[in-house]
Amino acid sequence: MRDVWIAGxxxxxxxxRSERLQALMTEASLAALAVAGxxxxxxxxxxxxxxxxxxxxxxxxxxxxxxxxxxEVPALRIETATSSGAAALYAGFAEVAAGLHRTVLVVGGxxxxxLSTPRVSEIIGRSIDAYERSYGATMPALAGLITRALMAxxxxxxxxxxxxxxxxxxxxxxxxxxxxxxxxxIEAVMESRVVADPxxxxxxxxxxxxxxxxxxxxxxxxxxxxxxGQGTDTLAVRxxxxxxxxxxxxxxxxxxxxxxxxxxxxxxxAELHDAFAPFELIALEDIGLVPPGKSGGATLDGETAIDGRxxxxxxxxxxxxxxxxAATGIAQVVECVWQLLGRAEDRQVSGRVALAHSIGGxxxxxxxxxxxxx
Amino acid sequence: MRDVWIAGxxxxxxxxRSERLQALMTEASLAALAVAGxxxxxxxxxxxxxxxxxxxxxxxxxxxxxxxxxxEVPALRIETATSSGAAALYAGFAEVAAGLHRTVLVVGGxxxxxLSTPRVSEIIGRSIDAYERSYGATMPALAGLITRALMAxxxxxxxxxxxxxxxxxxxxxxxxxxxxxxxxxIEAVMESRVVADPxxxxxxxxxxxxxxxxxxxxxxxxxxxxxxGQGTDTLAVRxxxxxxxxxxxxxxxxxxxxxxxxxxxxxxxAELHDAFAPFELIALEDIGLVPPGKSGGATLDGETAIDGRxxxxxxxxxxxxxxxxAATGIAQVVECVWQLLGRAEDRQVSGRVALAHSIGGxxxxxxxxxxxxx
Numbered sequence: 015m016r017d018v019w020i021a022g023x024x025x026x027x028x029x030x031r032s033e034r035l036q037a038l039m040t041e042a043s044l045a046a047l048a049v050a051g052x053x054x055x056x057x058x059x060x061x062x063x064x065x066x067x068x069x070x071x072x073x074x075x076x077x078x079x080x081x082x083x084x085x086e087v088p089a090l091r092i093e094t095a096t097s098s099g100a101a102a103l104y105a106g107f108a109e110v111a112a113g114l115h116r117t118v119l120v121v122g123g124x125x126x127x128x129l130s131t132p133r134v135s136e137i138i139g140r141s142i143d144a145y146e147r148s149y150g151a152t153m154p155a156l157a158g159l160i161t162r163a164l165m166a167x168x169x170x171x172x173x174x175x176x177x178x179x180x181x182x183x184x185x186x187x188x189x190x191x192x193x194x195x196x197x198x199x200i201e202a203v204m205e206s207r208v209v210a211d212p213x214x215x216x217x218x219x220x221x222x223x224x225x226x227x228x229x230x231x232x233x234x235x236x237x238x239x240x241x242x243g244q245g246t247d248t249l250a251v252r253x254x255x256x257x258x259x260x261x262x263x264x265x266x267x268x269x270x271x272x273x274x275x276x277x278x279x280x281x282x283x284a285e286l287h288d289a290f291a292p293f294e295l296i297a298l299e300d301i302g303l304v305p306p307g308k309s310g311g312a313t314l315d316g317e318t319a320i321d322g323r324x325x326x327x328x329x330x331x332x333x334x335x336x337x338x339x340a341a342t343g344i345a346q347v348v349e350c351v352w353q354l355l356g357r358a359e360d361r362q363v364s365g366r367v368a369l370a371h372s373i374g375g376x377x378x379x380x381x382x383x384x385x386x387x388x
Numbered sequence: 389m390r391d392v393w394i395a396g397x398x399x400x401x402x403x404x405r406s407e408r409l410q411a412l413m414t415e416a417s418l419a420a421l422a423v424a425g426x427x428x429x430x431x432x433x434x435x436x437x438x439x440x441x442x443x444x445x446x447x448x449x450x451x452x453x454x455x456x457x458x459x460e461v462p463a464l465r466i467e468t469a470t471s472s473g474a475a476a477l478y479a480g481f482a483e484v485a486a487g488l489h490r491t492v493l494v495v496g497g498x499x500x501x502x503l504s505t506p507r508v509s510e511i512i513g514r515s516i517d518a519y520e521r522s523y524g525a526t527m528p529a530l531a532g533l534i535t536r537a538l539m540a541x542x543x544x545x546x547x548x549x550x551x552x553x554x555x556x557x558x559x560x561x562x563x564x565x566x567x568x569x570x571x572x573x574i575e576a577v578m579e580s581r582v583v584a585d586p587x588x589x590x591x592x593x594x595x596x597x598x599x600x601x602x603x604x605x606x607x608x609x610x611x612x613x614x615x616x617g618q619g620t621d622t623l624a625v626r627x628x629x630x631x632x633x634x635x636x637x638x639x640x641x642x643x644x645x646x647x648x649x650x651x652x653x654x655x656x657x658a659e660l661h662d663a664f665a666p667f668e669l670i671a672l673e674d675i676g677l678v679p680p681g682k683s684g685g686a687t688l689d690g691e692t693a694i695d696g697r698x699x700x701x702x703x704x705x706x707x708x709x710x711x712x713x714a715a716t717g718i719a720q721v722v723e724c725v726w727q728l729l730g731r732a733e734d735r736q737v738s739g740r741v742a743l744a745h746s747i748g749g750x751x752x753x754x755x756x757x758x759x760x761x762x
Contacts, residue, residue: 015487064440072438072514073469073623076752080517080623086639088618089753090475091467095447101464105479112486113389140446143454244462249447249454265460378450379463 015111019235020228020385022050023351025344026123028224028336029193035062035069035125035225036081042225042341043082043121046348050229056115058082058089061102061122061340067137069125078121088115095141096289097374098122099226099343100381104242106230116232123225124339134221138339141375143250154218156251156376157290158210163257164292165212167307172212174310176203178291179216179333181319186330188320188361191345193222193336217291222336226345234388237351240276240367241384243269249378262380263300263371270369270382278302282365283325283353285346287373287380288333294318294326297371301382325363328353343372347383354387392484393609394602394759395491396424397725399718402598402710403567409436409443409499409599410455416599416715417456417495420722424603430489432456432463435476435496435714441511443499452495462489469515470663471748472496473600473717474755478616480604490606497599498713508595512713515749517624528592530625530750531664532584537631538666539586541681546586548684550577552665553590553707555693560704562694562735565719567596567710591665596710600719608762611725614650614741615758617643623752636754637674637745644743644756652676656739657699657727659720661747661754662707668692668700671745675756699737702727717746721757728761 024045026038033041039060047053058079065074079089094101099122106120126134139152146156164170180200186192198216206215230239245265248254254261271277278301286301288294295309303324304312312318318326329335329349332342350368352358370383398419400412407415413434421427432453439448453463468475473496480494500508513526520530538544554574560566572590580589604613619639622628628635645651652675660675662668669683677698678686686692692700703709703723706716724742726732744757 064446066438066511066514067440070514071518072511073516073749073752075468076515076620076623076749077517079620080627080752085622085627086620086635088620089468090479090618092479093465093467094449094463105464105466105482108479108482108486108488111488112482114482114485137440137446140440140444141450142447143451144445244464246450246453246460246462248459249450253454253459261460375447375450378447378454 016113016232018107018110018239019231019233020237020351021231021235022046022229023348024049025191025226025348026224027191028222028338030127031223035065035123036078038125038223038225039078039121039123040082042227043119046227046229047119052117052229054084055087055117055119055229057109058084058087058119059102059106060089060091061098063093063095063098063124063339064137094379095374096339097343097372097379097381098340100372100383103344103347103383104244107239107242110230110232118230119227120230120344121225121227122340122344124341125223126221127223131221146250146252153376154210154213158213160257161212161292167258169307170295170310172204174313175217175292176200177313178288178294179203182288182327182331182333185320185328185361186334189330189335192330192334193220194334213290219289219332219337222338224336224338224341226341226348228344228347236388237354238386238388239383240386241270241274243273243382245380247378251376259296259300260377260380262377263297266380266382267301270384274384280367281369282367283328283363284369285329285349286326286371288327288331289337291333301371320361320363328361328363343381346370346372350385354385389485390487390606392481392613393605393607394611394725395605395609396420396603397722398423399565399600399722400598401565402596402712404501405597409439409497410452412499412597412599413452413495413497414456416601417493420601420603421493426491426603428458429461429491429493429603431483432458432461432493433476433480434463434465435472437467437469437472437498437713438511468753469748470713471717471746471753471755472714474746474757477718477721477757478618481613481616484604484606492604493601494604494718495599495601496714496718498715499597500595501597505595520624527750528584528587532587534631535586535666541632543681544669544684546578548687549591549666550574551687552662552668553577556662556701556705556707559694559702559735560708563704563709566704566708567594568708587664593663593706593711596712598710598712598715600715600722602718602721610762611728612760612762613757614760615644615648617647617756619754621752625750633670633674634751634754636751637671640754640756641675644758648758654741655743656741657702657737658743659703659723660700660745662701662705663711665707675745694735694737702735702737717755720744720746724759728759
């Protein structure tokens with residue numbers, strides 16, 4: 015298997031955007047290609063979760079490749095719900111690792127803010143098991159259920175969960191690409207309106223538009239994809255053995271660490287999937303970045319802050335950088351690359367090994383990617 | 389790059405099916421796995437063109453993997469419109485070729501017949517360039533335009549085009565998996581009602597339900613994927629240099645033949661994408677299976693019939709075996725494997741090299757796969 019390197023990374027500002035999805039994906043792609051010094055990649059892998067229903071276009075690999083001026087470049091689309099970006103990175107990785115292509119542009123994006131929140135919620139809700147959906151389950155409702163179970167465990171209360179949001183908003187305030195750039199206080203988080211008890215508005219990520227892209231290559235570059243792993247779980251949450259840890263994350267981390275030949279103690283910083291603030295705490299423990307039961311305390315103690323021992327979500331995370339679904343898994347990797355190259359400006363952290371973690375659906379299809387500066 | 393072999397192949401009967409899409413995909417998968425002697429693959433790649441709108445479910449890789457009892461097996465979804473099955477085969481091929489997985493189940497399926505024809509047409513129509521769509525362009529309308537241009541060329545008239553349908557219906561009559569099992573006369577084809585002038589009903593493939601699956605492996609088996617290539621073109625038909633040949637097919641064939649190290653003269657039989665009967669004639673010439681301008685004559689002369697020099701669509705093709713969108717690219721490969729292994733019963737042809745050709749959208753994203761019996 016050939017080594018796979020990242021030759022360029024780029025993204026759009028995340029937020030409420032007026033541009034078309036094709037334009038957002040092109041902006042991110044051209045930024046990544048410019049850094050890589052490549053005019054035209056050998057192949058394109060795109061990620062969008064549901065362009066048919068979000069923007070009314072299908073055949074989206076051909077659609078966006080044509081829009082970019084790459085009509086003759088092989089392009090395909092990957093989808094694993096909200097982790098589609100990470101899955102596309104994997105598919106591009108496989109193409110380069112197999113020697114099928116030398117340079118592959120991987121780009122993910124989503125455009126949702128032009129739709130009403132109930133309509134967005136309905137479309138995203140198709141990721142949930144149909145039987146659970148028939149009882150009115152939505153993503154926030156299931157996340158609320160999981161959060162309640164988590165709070166029954168020692169060391170995780172509303173304060174710990176809320177501190178995740180406070181921290182990530184503080185990070186995003188330093189990130190010009192972020193959806194939200196205003197810090198929030200813990201009181202504001204704890205007093206924001208209830209979305210799905212015990213989750214409040216400021217525990218939840220926003221609906222965001224945006225795109226992110228990386229250029230993969232078989233030629234040596236400054237950052238290598240050291241490991242990439244996928245983990246899966248039952249579609250139905252009611253069929254899980256446990257609610258307060260995600261088997262899909264555990265399996266993805268195991269696979270990524272095994273491929274990279276290193277362990278969680280080697281990770282210097284990470285971008286974790288905090289679509290709901292408590293999910294960051296669950297991921298910290300599932301990946302082995304903090305010992306079981308210690309994620310709440312580590313967060314309150316500032317260990318995971320940008321100036322802490324193990325900075326988590328220096329970008330602001332899904333919570334505050336924003337969550338344009340299929341862009342997110344790639345945006346996390348873009349942030350890691352920028353950090354590893356020392357190009358993260360006001361939010362710069364130090365380190366040589368970075369980890370990105372993406373959740374698809376309600377933790378049915380998760381990915382962990384390890385990036386190493388050379 | 390490791391060699392990639394097909395250890396098992398299976399499919400459902402194609403047609404109007406009452407089962408859920410998940411059940412159809414499971415039926416095909418279990419058949420392929422049984423032939424391969426594998427209980428559980430290392431990974432799954434699924435293809436569906438638009439499960440959200442066709443059946444109301446998203447996150448479909450997790451959905452169908454869970455349904456199959458493979459909730460803990462890594463699964464992802466690939467989409468390139470109507471060629472999604474072929475694209476999934478490519479993604480699975482890359483995973484095995486790179487050494488990421490040893491056995492990969494690739495399964496494609498679609499369920500559409502429960503919807504009205506206008507609704508199916510609307511969903512499939514999202515594959516078309518939005519500007520052309522805004523003038524009422526549908527797949528049959530664009531295919532009619534292309535057919536009219538084709539008929540302006542020497543050697544292709546309504547009789548040649550109609551003979552493709554007659555031939556493929558005759559083949560399907562021998563295929564227990566086919567949607568249509570009644571032969572049709574050339575008069576019946578030429579007198580069937582006009583769908584999009586000059587295309588008549590019996591020049592067009594039906595709306596079908598069904599699924600098909602193959603098991604890929606890095607261990608030597610009886611059939612090898614000798615080559616697989618993708619070709620693409622502009623989304624908008626009006627931006628093409630030519631209407632009567634498809635650049636996407638030409639590029640896909642070139643890439644597949646190059647990987648396999650052989651040329652079109654080595655192909656013993658083929659499954660070609662005849663969603664509209666004239667497309668079989670275009671593909672014959674684009675792939676180089678017959679010389680330019682000779683496809684009409686070769687068809688009238690019986691060269692491409694099941695007992696001819698170069699049997700085309702022994703399964704009955706999309707025209708008569710049926711076209712369950714994302715299943716089709718895999719169903720073609722299943723037919724080729726069965727033929728190569730001498731298991732095609734009443735429709736058996738002879739040969740050691742088979743070719744499968746799949747069109748995505750209006751020839752925006754095409755694939756050619758070469759299969760070789762060892």
